[in-house]
Each structure stands twice: as C-alpha cells, then as structure tokens.
Amino acid sequence: MRTRAVLVALGAALMTYGAWLLLSRQDPGQWLEVGIWLGAGVVAHDAVISGVVIAVCLLGSRLVPPAWRAPAAIALVVWGALTIAAIPVLTRAGARADNPTLLDRPYLATWWAISAIVVVVVAVAGFVRSHRSRAGE
Amino acid sequence: MVSRPAAPTPDSFTSRLRSPAVAARVGVWLGLSFGICFVTGLVSHYAQLPSHPIPFPTSPSSGYRLTQGLHVISGVAAIPLLLVKLWSVLPKLFEAVPLRDPRRLLLTVLERGSIALLVAASIFQLATGVLNAAQWYPWLTFSFRTTHYALAWVAIGALLVHIAVKLPITRDVLLADIDATTHDRASATAPGALSRRALVRTSFAAAGVAVLATAGSTVPWLRQVSLFATRTGEGPGGVPINKSARAAGVVESASAPDWRLEVVVGGVATSWSYDDLRAIPQHTVDLPIACVEGWSAQGTWSGVRVSDLLRAAGATAGADVDVTSLQQAGAFRRTVLPANFAGDDRTLLALDLAGEPLSLDHGFPCRLIAPNRPGVLQTKWVSRLEVSA
Numbered sequence: 016m017r018t019r020a021v022l023v024a025l026g027a028a029l030m031t032y033g034a035w036l037l038l039s040r041q042d043p044g045q046w047l048e049v050g051i052w053l054g055a056g057v058v059a060h061d062a063v064i065s066g067v068v069i070a071v072c073l074l075g076s077r078l079v080p081p082a083w084r085a086p087a088a089i090a091l092v093v094w095g096a097l098t099i100a101a102i103p104v105l106t107r108a109g110a111r112a113d114n115p116t117l118l119d120r121p122y123l124a125t126w127w128a129i130s131a132i133v134v135v136v137v138a139v140a141g142f143v144r145s146h147r148s149r150a151g152e
Numbered sequence: 153m154v155s156r157p158a159a160p161t162p163d164s165f166t167s168r169l170r171s172p173a174v175a176a177r178v179g180v181w182l183g184l185s186f187g188i189c190f191v192t193g194l195v196s197h198y199a200q201l202p203s204h205p206i207p208f209p210t211s212p213s214s215g216y217r218l219t220q221g222l223h224v225i226s227g228v229a230a231i232p233l234l235l236v237k238l239w240s241v242l243p244k245l246f247e248a249v250p251l252r253d254p255r256r257l258l259l260t261v262l263e264r265g266s267i268a269l270l271v272a273a274s275i276f277q278l279a280t281g282v283l284n285a286a287q288w289y290p291w292l293t294f295s296f297r298t299t300h301y302a303l304a305w306v307a308i309g310a311l312l313v314h315i316a317v318k319l320p321i322t323r324d325v326l327l328a329d330i331d332a333t334t335h336d337r338a339s340a341t342a343p344g345a346l347s348r349r350a351l352v353r354t355s356f357a358a359a360g361v362a363v364l365a366t367a368g369s370t371v372p373w374l375r376q377v378s379l380f381a382t383r384t385g386e387g388p389g390g391v392p393i394n395k396s397a398r399a400a401g402v403v404e405s406a407s408a409p410d411w412r413l414e415v416v417v418g419g420v421a422t423s424w425s426y427d428d429l430r431a432i433p434q435h436t437v438d439l440p441i442a443c444v445e446g447w448s449a450q451g452t453w454s455g456v457r458v459s460d461l462l463r464a465a466g467a468t469a470g471a472d473v474d475v476t477s478l479q480q481a482g483a484f485r486r487t488v489l490p491a492n493f494a495g496d497d498r499t500l501l502a503l504d505l506a507g508e509p510l511s512l513d514h515g516f517p518c519r520l521i522a523p524n525r526p527g528v529l530q531t532k533w534v535s536r537l538e539v540s541a
Contacts (some may be wrong), residue, residue, distance in 0.1 A: 019316040026312030032268065033305025045294040049276075049303075054292060056275035057268070064235070065242055072167075075345070084345035092351075093358040098234030100362045101380045103286035112397055114513075116392035117287060118382055125379045136337065 023133065064099070082148050083141030090137045101126065162243035162337055169344040169351050172335045173325045175240040176318075177352045181359070182233040182310060185226040186274070190308045192223035196444060197301050199526050202488045203472070210496045213523030217442035220526070223445025227256045227259045227281045228366050232358035234274055236351070241339060263317055270310035285369075285445045286382050304335045309366040309501035332356050349365070369447035383447050388514055389505035391441055391449045394527060397512040402478040406533045411517055413501070415465040422465045426517050429456050429503060432464075437498045443527035455502035458537070467539045469495050475520055476536040486529045489537075501534060 038046065068097040071091065079087055103109065105126055199208050199216060209215070226248065249264075250256040273459045283289065284296050315322075325335055330348045347353065368378025368385070375385050397403045405411070413424040434454055442448035462473065473489040493499050499522040503510060510516040515532030523528065 017320055022316035022319075026266075026314075028317065029264075029305050029309030029312065031309075032426040033309060035214060035303035036305060037299065040298045041294055041405075045299075046307060048293045049299055052280075052294075053272040053276050056279055057272050059272070060275055061242075061245060061360060064241070065156050068251075069240065085350070088345035089350070089354045089357075092232070092236065092354045096235050096358040097362050097365060097380075099235065100228055100231040100282060101365070103282050103288050104380050106288070108290070109283075109286045109288035110356055111287075111396070111399065114393055116383060116387040117394075118287050118386050119386065120379060120381065122380060128253040129379075 068095075080141070080145060080146035083137070086137045086144070087142035090133050093134045097129075098126070161248070162246050163339040164246070165243040165337075166339050167344045168312070168333075168336065168340045168342060169346065169348055170240050170243055170389055170447075171325075171348065172321055172342055173328070173330050173332065175237055175347050176236045176322045176325045177330065178233055178240065178355050179322070180417075182230055182237050183315065183399065184361075185230040185309055186308065187232065188226040189230065189277070189534055191224055192219040192226070193301070193304050195219045195225060196526060197297075200297075200444075201531065204490055206471075207492045208524070210309065210493055210498070210523045213498065214308075214440050214442070215524045217370065217440045217448045219368075220442055220444060220446055221448060223441060224285060224370070225363055225367050227278055229359040230274075231278055231282075232355055232362055236277065236355035236358070238271065239536070240351075243340075246446075266313045266317075267309050269306060270314055273307035273310060273415065276303055277307055285447075287445065288323060325371040351455040363376050368474065369445040370442075370520045381447075382445065385447075385449055387449070388511040389508060390513065391451045391505060392447060393513045394443055394445070395532075397516075399535070400477075400479045400482065400531045400533065403512065405478045405535075406512060406516055411535075413461075413518065414536045414538075415461050416536065417465040417467040418539070420466070424461070429501070429518065432456055432460065434503075435497075435500060437500060437521070437523075439498065439521050439523055441521075441527050441530060442525075448527075452506070452507070453500055453502040453506050454504040455518060455521075457497060458489070458499045458501055458522075459497065461501065461537065462494065464537060465539075471539045474536075475531045475534060476538070478532050478533040478535045484531065487529050487531050489520065489522065489529075493525065496523060497539055498523045501537075 037049065041049070075084065075087060098105075101122065104118060104120075104122045107118050107122065194538050196219065198204065249260055277438070280296060280300055284300070289296065297460055299445075321335055325332070328334065330352070344351070364374065364377055365380040366378055366382075368374040368376070368381040369383050372385065375381070385392060387393055397406055411426060413429065415422045433456070435457055436452060436454040438450060440448050440450045458473070459469070470491050471494070472491050473494045475489050476484060476486050479485045489499070494533065499520070501518045502521045503518050510519060515534070518534050519532040520530050520534055
C-alpha cells in the first residue's frame with residue numbers, strides 16, 4: 016500500500032512538472048495547438064483505428080474460414096502496426112529537393128511489395144492449415 | 153464482437169483476448185520501452201543545454217549515438233505494443249461512471265483522467281517522435297523540442313500513477329497462468345482468432361519487425377534490412393546531411409573566397425583564412441554524427457584542433473567557447489562548446505571528411521566535430537569562435 020501511495024505521489028509530481036514546463040515555456044496559442052494534437056491523437060486511435068479494427072474483426076469472423084483466422088490476425092497486427100509506424104516515411108512529406116540524403120528509399124513501392132507478400136503468406140498458411148485440419152478429420 | 157454498436161458497454165466486447173492477462177504482459181514491455189525513451193530523452197535534452205551544471209562527458213565518443221539510437225528504437229518498438237495494449241483494454245473506455253456515489257465518482261474521475269492523459273501523451277510522444285525523425289512538422293505553432301520534453305514528464309508521471317493503481321491486478325495476472333479467468337470481465341468468453349499467448353507473442357514480433365524496418369538509420373549492419381529507415385546512410389563522404397547549405401541560406405557566404413574564421417579571446421580577434429587553417433598541424437579523428445532524429449553515421453574527419461586555435465589566440469584552457477555559424481537564423485546558429493569539449497584533443501574544426509574537402513552541405517569551409525555530442529551542436533559553416541573570459 017505504501018509503495019502504491021509513493022508511486023501515485025511521485026507520478027502526480029512529475030505530471031505537474033511536465034504541465035508547468037509546457038505552460039511556462041509556450042504561449043497560449045501554442046497551448047491550444049498542443050491541446051488539439053493531444054485530443055486528435057486520442058480520437059485518431061479511439062474512434063478511427065479502433066473502429067476500423069473492430070469492423071475488420073467483425074467482417075473477418077463472418078467471412079474468413081476458421082483455419083485462416085490465426086494467420087490473418089497475426090498479419091493484421093504486424094502489418095497494421097508497421098504501416099502506422101511508417102506513415103511519416105510513406106507520405107515522404109518531409110522530403111526536400113535540396114537534400115537527397117533524407118527519405119531516400121522507395122518507401123511506397125516497398126510497402127506495396129510487403130503488403131503483397133503478407134497476402135501471399137496468409138494465403139499459403141491458411142491453405143496449409145485448412146488442408147491439414149481436413150486431413151485430420 | 154460488438155452486439156450493440158449504437159451504445160457499447162464493456163459487455164459488448166466478448167473476445168477473451170481483451171483481458172488483463174494480455175494487457176499486463178504487453179504492458180510490462182511497453183512500460184520498459186517508455187522508461188528507456190524517458191531516460192535517453194533526458195540525456196539528449198541535457199546534452200543540448202547551453203550550460204551543464206554537471207559537465208556532459210566527452211567519452212565514450214559514441215555515447216550519444218547509442219543513447220539517441222536507443223531512444224528512437226524503443227519509441228518505434230512502443231508503437232505496436234501501445235496499439236495491442238490499447239486494443240486489449242478498449243472495453244474499459246465504455247465503463248459506466250458511478251454518478252451517485254461522490255467518493256467513487258471522484259476516484260473514478262481522477263483515475264480515468266490520469267488514463268486519458270497517459271493515452272493522449274503517449275500517442276502524442278510517439279506520433280511527434282516519428283514525424284520529427286522524418287523531418288515532417290505538420291504542426292503550426294508549438295516547438296517540437298519543448299513540447300516533446302514537457303509531455304515526456306506528463307507521460308511518465310501518468311504511467312507511474314497507472315502502475316500504482318493497477319499494481320495488485322498486474323501482480324495477480326502476471327503470477328497466474330495467461331489463460332486464467334479470475335480477473336476477466338464476465339462477458340469476455342468468446343475464443344479469439346489467436347490464443348492469448350499467441351497475441352502477446354505477435355505483439356512482440358510486431359515490435360521487432362517495426363524496429364528492424366527502421367533501425368538501419370543508426371545501426372549500420374541493418375541498413376540493407378531497414379526498408380522504412382528515414383535514411384539509407386548514403387551521402388557525401390558516407391555521411392548523410394540534416395540541413396543543406398541552401399536550406400540554411402549560406403551558399404553564398406560559405407563559398408565566398410574572402411571567408412575568414414575569427415577567433416576572439418577577451419575581445420581581441422585573430423583572423424584565419426582557409427589557407428591559414430590548412431597551414432597549421434592537421435589531425436584526423438573517427439567520430440560519429442549522431443542526430444537527435446535518431447540517425448547516425450561514422451566519419452573520418454581531418455582538420456585543426458579547436459584547442460590549438462584557442463591557444464594560438466591566447467586563451468587559457470577551461471573556458472566555454474561560443475561557436476557561431478554563417479547561418480542567419482535557426483536555434484542552433486550560435487552554440488556553446490563547453491570547456492571540457494573545447495579542451496578535448498578530438499574536438500576539431502574539420503576541413504576534410506573521408507579525405508576530401510567538406511562538401512558545402514557538410515559545412516564547408518569548416519565545421520565543428522566533437523566526441524559524444526548531439527548532431528545539432530556539431531555546428532556547420534563556422535565563422536567565429538569566442539571565449540568571453
């Protein structure tokens with residue numbers, strides 16, 4: 016119990032310090048934009064990403080045969096997380112004509128190739144698994 | 153999975169994968185990666201301060217390369233972990249608020265408020281971090297560095313509160329079998345596409361894949377693997393460029409034939425031409441450029457020792473040095489080279505990289521290169537060194 020109380024007190028102190036840093040080193044116009052970004056991140060996750068994942072899982076549970084579901088779920092997690100982490104390089108929005116050493120890979124083509132490979136791997140795994148489970152019956 | 157999408161409650165979510173058993177197992181590693189991010193972030197922030205109450209060490213020369221590489225790598229690893237973690241606890245978002253009992257209401261508001269801050273700050277930190285690494289700044293007003301630093305304290309504080317609140321249940325589910333149902337919601341009984349163990353392993357695999365796909369920016373042997381790295385590592389002299397001479401607005405001033413380096417000690421200036429710098433003893437060092445954005449590359453730099461220039465101008469050792477660039481704007485136009493860095497034999501005003509004169513984009517005519525420093529402080533297009541003693 017004492018450990019937890021100390022952790023809560025310490026956590027609250029660090030949060031307060033962070034809030035003070037934010038408020039004291041930025042002006043109100045900047046606070047507003049930070050607030051918008053904080054809120055937008057939560058909405059992007061809680062509404063958009065979560066909504067899409069729920070819809071995909073719902074469709075998957077209706078349309079995807081049982082033997083294919085595990086490979087499809089693994090692919091969704093790995094490929095989906097990789098895609099989200101790669102958004103800044105996939106858009107190449109930070110690329111600059113005067114700096115050829117930045118964002119110097121064919122990111123979008125790579126992403127399409129990876130996506131195609133993921134589809135093939137899921138298809139093969141699903142086919143093998145459904146074949147095996149049928150053979151085991 | 154959702155029976156009444158119009159008004160979901162926690163009971164609308166029936167998958168047994170959305171469980172404390174999964175959340176705790178993924179959460180431990182997520183918390184660990186946040187801890188690494190926080191500590192390495194503090195190191196980076198401290199390194200960039202203009203003055204250091206406790207001197208920042210000049211050795212090991214690749215120390216900052218390591219800590220900042222770890223910072224970005226652990227941040228990238230946290231993205232898949234955070235996504236799976238939030239997925240596993242999503243039903244909690246729809247829990248009813250106990251409006252009738254004031255004491256429970258207050259506790260609920262405090263707890264869920266701290267969770268809201270934790271989630272918002274976590275997403276903000278990871279999103280702005282990967283955006284900054286790709287030099288994409290879609291925000292209009294706030295400073296990345298100030299905000300990323302301030303919200304790091306908010307995130308880590310909220311994480312400590314969260315750990316404290318969840319400590320008993322976390323301990324219970326981590327000590328029990330992953331498939332134990334003691335702490336499950338009553339509705340969480342539907343088998344998922346995967347077992348719980350497989351989901352946890354998949355989230356670790358996803359973190360590993362995300363790291364492998366990006367870490368080549370700082371880990372040379374991963375360059376061929378990291379197809380989503382922000383840089384291949386190619387560039388003039390084998391070192392990428394963060395800001396070009398054109399972007400810095402120095403093309404004309406840096407290539408002017410009458411360029412001079414001023415070394416000012418106690419108000420007295422000595423002036424050096426490019427040929428003067430070439431005429432004094434040259435030294436060669438192998439040092440990395442390690443950027444706050446998480447990329448780094450080793451270079452072989454040759455030029456004159458900063459300490460030789462200062463001594464020639466009559467400075468005594470032990471003073472901080474103001475370094476000024478030809479750049480007319482930018483937060484790092486003027487930087488402070490602390491005394492311990494200025495006195496280090498490896499700290500050069502480099503004229504050459506990989507045996508060739510510096511390219512304009514690498515800081516021609518001369519740039520600072522010192523061990524164990526963030527790249528933003530390795531000032532390019534240097535025009536003036538000043539000891540204000």
